Amino acid sequence: MDDWDVAIVGGGILGTSIAYWVASRYDGRIAVLEREARVGEHASRRNTGVVHRPFYLHPTRARTFARASQVSYGLWKRYAAERKLPWSAVGTLKVARVEEEVKALEENLQFAAANGMDPKEVELLDGRDVAKLEPNVACAAALHAKTDTVVDYGALTEAVRADAEALGVRFLTHFPVDAVEANPYGVVLMAGAYRPWVRTRFLLNCAGGEAVRLAHEAGVATEYADLHFRGDYWIVGAEAGGLVGRNVYTVPRHPDLPFLDPHWVVRVDGRREIGPNAVPVPGPYAYEGLFRHAPGWAARAFEPPAGNKLRFALSRTFLTLSAREMVSALSRGEMSRRVQRFIPRLREGDLVARGFAGIRANVVDRRGGLVKEAIEVAGPRSYHILNYNSPGATGAPAYGAYLVDRLAARGDLDHLGKNTKSRSPWTWESVAGPMGLAS
Numbered sequence: 001m002d003d004w005d006v007a008i009v010g011g012g013i014l015g016t017s018i019a020y021w022v023a024s025r026y027d028g029r030i031a032v033l034e035r036e037a038r039v040g041e042h043a044s045r046r047n048t049g050v051v052h053r054p055f056y057l058h059p060t061r062a063r064t065f066a067r068a069s070q071v072s073y074g075l076w077k078r079y080a081a082e083r084k085l086p087w088s089a090v091g092t093l094k095v096a097r098v099e100e101e102v103k104a105l106e107e108n109l110q111f112a113a114a115n116g117m118d119p120k121e122v123e124l125l126d127g128r129d130v131a132k133l134e135p136n137v138a139c140a141a142a143l144h145a146k147t148d149t150v151v152d153y154g155a156l157t158e159a160v161r162a163d164a165e166a167l168g169v170r171f172l173t174h175f176p177v178d179a180v181e182a183n184p185y186g187v188v189l190m191a192g193a194y195r196p197w198v199r200t201r202f203l204l205n206c207a208g209g210e211a212v213r214l215a216h217e218a219g220v221a222t223e224y225a226d227l228h229f230r231g232d233y234w235i236v237g238a239e240a241g242g243l244v245g246r247n248v249y250t251v252p253r254h255p256d257l258p259f260l261d262p263h264w265v266v267r268v269d270g271r272r273e274i275g276p277n278a279v280p281v282p283g284p285y286a287y288e289g290l291f292r293h294a295p296g297w298a299a300r301a302f303e304p305p306a307g308n309k310l311r312f313a314l315s316r317t318f319l320t321l322s323a324r325e326m327v328s329a330l331s332r333g334e335m336s337r338r339v340q341r342f343i344p345r346l347r348e349g350d351l352v353a354r355g356f357a358g359i360r361a362n363v364v365d366r367r368g369g370l371v372k373e374a375i376e377v378a379g380p381r382s383y384h385i386l387n388y389n390s391p392g393a394t395g396a397p398a399y400g401a402y403l404v405d406r407l408a409a410r411g412d413l414d415h416l417g418k419n420t421k422s423r424s425p426w427t428w429e430s431v432a433g434p435m436g437l438a439s
């Protein structure tokens with residue numbers, strides 16, 4: 001048995017950032033267990049790639065995420081410059097297609113100020129001003145978020161892994177944790193054929209699409225179920241790619257389901273894509289096809305707690321999703337029609353190929369509702385982060401520090417020695433004040 005003081009399951013952008021902070025604050029044997037060959041292979045690479053400024057996050061209801069986004073922006077910006085990783089401040093237009101939607105943009109302007117953004121970074125434009133900036137965008141008004149930036153989160157995660165390794169963290173890749181068993185000596189993490197198994201004095205579950213399953217394995221969070229939604233992207237051909245130079249998002253038609261409306265996305269290599277949509281799929285790795293997953297659904301539907309999913313299936317939210325989203329997932333025409341609402345010159349034939357897909361794991365509560373914020377659940381010798389969704393990649397460095405502060409306050413890291421190692425690239429002091437951390 002391989003013994004560790006802290007084992008983090010999940011080498012996504014969150015688990016990797018947390019590993020960095022634990023190792024920069026404490027001495028001890030720290031491991032990250034990752035099922036894939038490299039870090040950041042799932043949601044952390046397969047996303048829109050935007051460093052989101054927090055103009056759309058409610059300053060009190062989404063307080064931790066709003067702060068994490070605001071603080072992490074500066075951390076990522078300096079980090080990308082130091083490590084010579086791509087950083088392209090293309091900006092985002094969030095458009096109101098009709099007058100009735102403009103008040104949502106006005107509210108966003110207030111959120112931006114409350115979340116500490118400089119007033120020069122966001123500007124409310126009327127339709128004519130938008131046309132001067134982006135002649136092919138049609139709308140009643142738009143919020144121009146000038147510092148929204150596109151990056152390669154996969155490359156950022158790999159760079160943070162290298163920094164965590166320099167502080168002594170070990171990354172055990174190809175380690176797919178199947179089962180979790182707490183005993184008086186620690187928590188044992190079992191992984192099928194992989195040997196040796198791991199025993200840890202403390203487990204941190206950052207397993208993204210499998211976080212709920214692992215929490216259930218550890219006997220906690222049993223009131224929650226999860227559902228997985230695949231978001232597909234389409235690549236826009238080079239000629240039509242010149243239509244718009246910024247990201248374009250819309251005021252969500254269903255505020256409870258903001259991930260339903262596709263965006264016009266500028267990728268860090270300059271390509272343009274549209275997406276993502278949101279198609280229910282039966283698991284965290286169902287990246288291709290739709291109907292081939294039918295057997296998977298039968299198994300998932302009856303997983304406990306089945307009542308959550310049943311109530312979700314009967315909810316208006318699900319009816320909206322299933323009928324509309326399934327059709328659009330299969331249809332390039334429907335995706336292009338949605339984007340034509342704000343870029344009328346885009347044609348179906350401009351979507352030349354499918355891009356990659358990313359999968360979002362959404363927690364469903366007892367009432368059958370999709371939970372909006374990240375959830376933290378403490379277990380015996382363990383802590384579990386569920387529902388860590390967008391803008392999770394943006395906020396990972398500061399959110400990771402916030403979690404380490406939480407664990408320290410609970411005494412979960414008392415078995416580790418205090419660290420005297422040099423800290424690079426991020427200092428605790430630069431995060432603690434703005435995040436309101438205790439230590």
Ligand SMILES: Cc1cc2nc3c(=O)[nH]c(=O)nc-3n(C[C@H](O)[C@H](O)[C@H](O)COP(=O)(O)OP(=O)(O)OC[C@H]3O[C@@H](n4cnc5c(N)ncnc54)[C@H](O)[C@@H]3O)c2cc1C
Pocket residue numbers: 009010011012013014015033034035036039040041042043044045046047048049050051052175176177178206207208209210211214231276357358359360388389390391392393394395
């Ligand atoms: C389509 C889409 C677009 C998005 N766009 C943006 C965006 O533009 N900007 C933004 O800020 N955020 C965005 N997000 C959200 C962001 O990508 C996520 O919040 C973030 O990547 C979550 O990071 P994570 O480390 O928690 O999860 P993941 O990256 O999924 O990492 C979890 C890791 O755990 C590993 N793992 C899982 N189970 C096990 C196991 N049993 N044993 C061992 N390892 C395991 C997985 O292999 C994976 O590497 C988007 C998300 C999606 C799905």
